[in-house]
Amino acid sequence: xxDHLRELDDMRRSNLGDLGQMTLEMAAEGRFDxxxxxxxxxxxxxxxxxxxxxxxxLEEGLTLQELEDLARGDGATSG
Amino acid sequence: xxxxxxxxxxxxxxxxxxxxxxxxxxxxxxxYVQNTWDDDLLARGSAEVVEVETELKELMAGNEPEGPSATxxxxxxxxxxxxxxxxxxxxxTGEYTAEHAVxxTGEYTAEHSLPESAEQExxxxxxxxxxxxxxxxxEFTAEHSLPESAEYTAEHELPxxxxxxxxxxxxxxxxxxxxxxxxxxxEKAEAKATPAAPPATPSAxxxTPSAxxxTPSAxxxVPSAxxxAPSAPAPSEAVPAPAxxxxxxxxxxxGADEPSEKPAGKKPIDVPPPPAxxxxxxxxxxxxxxxxxxxxxxxxxxxxxxxxxxxxxxxxTELTAITRDVESGRxxxxxxxxKAAAAIAAAEERASQAEARLERETAAGREAAAxxxxxxxxxxxxxxALAAELGEDQNPSTGSGEPDPVLSARVTSLEAELAAExxxxxxxxxxxxxxxxxxxxxxxxxxxxxxxxxxxxxxxxNQARIQAAATPSADDKGATEAEAREAAVTWLRGQIPxxxxxxxxxxxxxxxxxxx
Numbered sequence: 061x062x063d064h065l066r067e068l069d070d071m072r073r074s075n076l077g078d079l080g081q082m083t084l085e086m087a088a089e090g091r092f093d094x095x096x097x098x099x100x101x102x103x104x105x106x107x108x109x110x111x112x113x114x115x116x117x118l119e120e121g122l123t124l125q126e127l128e129d130l131a132r133g134d135g136a137t138s139g
Numbered sequence: 140x141x142x143x144x145x146x147x148x149x150x151x152x153x154x155x156x157x158x159x160x161x162x163x164x165x166x167x168x169x170x171y172v173q174n175t176w177d178d179d180l181l182a183r184g185s186a187e188v189v190e191v192e193t194e195l196k197e198l199m200a201g202n203e204p205e206g207p208s209a210t211x212x213x214x215x216x217x218x219x220x221x222x223x224x225x226x227x228x229x230x231x232t233g234e235y236t237a238e239h240a241v242x243x244t245g246e247y248t249a250e251h252s253l254p255e256s257a258e259q260e261x262x263x264x265x266x267x268x269x270x271x272x273x274x275x276x277x278e279f280t281a282e283h284s285l286p287e288s289a290e291y292t293a294e295h296e297l298p299x300x301x302x303x304x305x306x307x308x309x310x311x312x313x314x315x316x317x318x319x320x321x322x323x324x325x326e327k328a329e330a331k332a333t334p335a336a337p338p339a340t341p342s343a344x345x346x347t348p349s350a351x352x353x354t355p356s357a358x359x360x361v362p363s364a365x366x367x368a369p370s371a372p373a374p375s376e377a378v379p380a381p382a383x384x385x386x387x388x389x390x391x392x393x394g395a396d397e398p399s400e401k402p403a404g405k406k407p408i409d410v411p412p413p414p415a416x417x418x419x420x421x422x423x424x425x426x427x428x429x430x431x432x433x434x435x436x437x438x439x440x441x442x443x444x445x446x447x448x449x450x451x452x453x454x455x456t457e458l459t460a461i462t463r464d465v466e467s468g469r470x471x472x473x474x475x476x477x478k479a480a481a482a483i484a485a486a487e488e489r490a491s492q493a494e495a496r497l498e499r500e501t502a503a504g505r506e507a508a509a510x511x512x513x514x515x516x517x518x519x520x521x522x523x524a525l526a527a528e529l530g531e532d533q534n535p536s537t538g539s540g541e542p543d544p545v546l547s548a549r550v551t552s553l554e555a556e557l558a559a560e561x562x563x564x565x566x567x568x569x570x571x572x573x574x575x576x577x578x579x580x581x582x583x584x585x586x587x588x589x590x591x592x593x594x595x596x597x598x599x600x601n602q603a604r605i606q607a608a609a610t611p612s613a614d615d616k617g618a619t620e621a622e623a624r625e626a627a628v629t630w631l632r633g634q635i636p637x638x639x640x641x642x643x644x645x646x647x648x649x650x651x652x653x654x655x
Contacts (some may be wrong), residue, residue: 076160076161077160078164079164079167080159080160080161080163080164080167080188081160083164083167083184084160084163084188084192086181087181087182087185087186087189088185092178092181094176097167101164101167101171101172102171104164104168105171105172105450108447108450112451
């Protein structure tokens, strides 16, 4: 889980950089495409949710099965 | 610049670029989470990233960028804070101007009214309690000439939100500790050296509000407990300190209580520590760079933590927003379903109307067809009746209109006989005409012969007379011949009326045949 959390952190930073780069390109074009920005930001938010879940699992000592159930529950709640 | 320094700066710029790009991504993420988009803010953040990028490119191209480096600019990504402008161009020495002649003692009098500006929530009484009601250090308006250490003016809303300042950088903390130690050491030295002498800190050259100047309160917003403390000497070259000193006084320990802590004889005037003293700016560019990089890192980390915190805080908001979206979607779905049901009902009604109309038209068509058939039947019946009537007229005996074959055969035979009779009559007439012509020709020949005989008889009679008169003996023989000739003429004359009667009979029979 720690490794996965680190991977998620790296992925988040990478996606944030991509999001910033995308914003830069849109700023150069003079027009911000909010749908694309929202799409990319949603990816980052998804990573954040997963990272929060993993962190919670680490803090509370949850098993993978419990985490999966939790994720499904969160997914059902958010969906 | 040295090669190592260039490489270091390049590395720092690269890291700063990455940090700012990620911070820009964080900004977009925050906007996405809050669903509040600000294109202007995005553009400013992008411009700052582009600035670092440009500087990095120039550095990599071998051109040492001119002017202040992006790493030396201490502002968040949003670009809301810029470098000091002319509005903040205070004297570096921190001297008060003549407009605000501050007594050397640093005491505030009634003539020194507090700023009446509405921008500050000071009491208008002009009293300057040392109770800490005054905002914390450095929060001076334009009406109060500021020491150079005061970073913020009334135009900057940051002092009020100083408590919200998330974190100080490590360099700031170091500077604050250093100043604090220095100030404590100086205070101790002063206390030992001249216990009865007036404090040397408030001087005309050292900007100090006054003895009763607003003393920073513990309850007032303080950027940090370890904020840099002002130093007594006012350095000529100063950079804006993050915040003035934060004295270690509790909420109840106001300035009025300070005298009770120390003997009154040692300190005639309670002088609060002067506002933040400017921190001497390091002269070594590497130190400057290191400090700025450290600050940038700290800010990036603080921004990251703030973003995480805000994201967690916004999770509930997001959930609420999602719930609201779901409810609104459900409402829209219900409305859509209602509209669809209404449309279906309308369509069904139209379909039923169309079916009824079709049935009516079909019934009308059938009725019309039946009417036409009935008309046709009536016409046929009428025709049949007429035909029957005509048949009765033509063959009343049979009544059925069919001729009797026997009668027909008889009629046919009669007609044949009539035709044969006509043909025979015509033939007879033709023969009679031919016979009549022959008879007429014969009669004509006979008349001609009669005439010839009469002429010969007349000549013979004449010749006999002539001879009788000439020879009596010979008279006897001559007399017999004349008598024979006279008898022939008389027969011929008897033959002519018989022939005429026969011709008359032939003409009468011909007239009878033409009349039949």
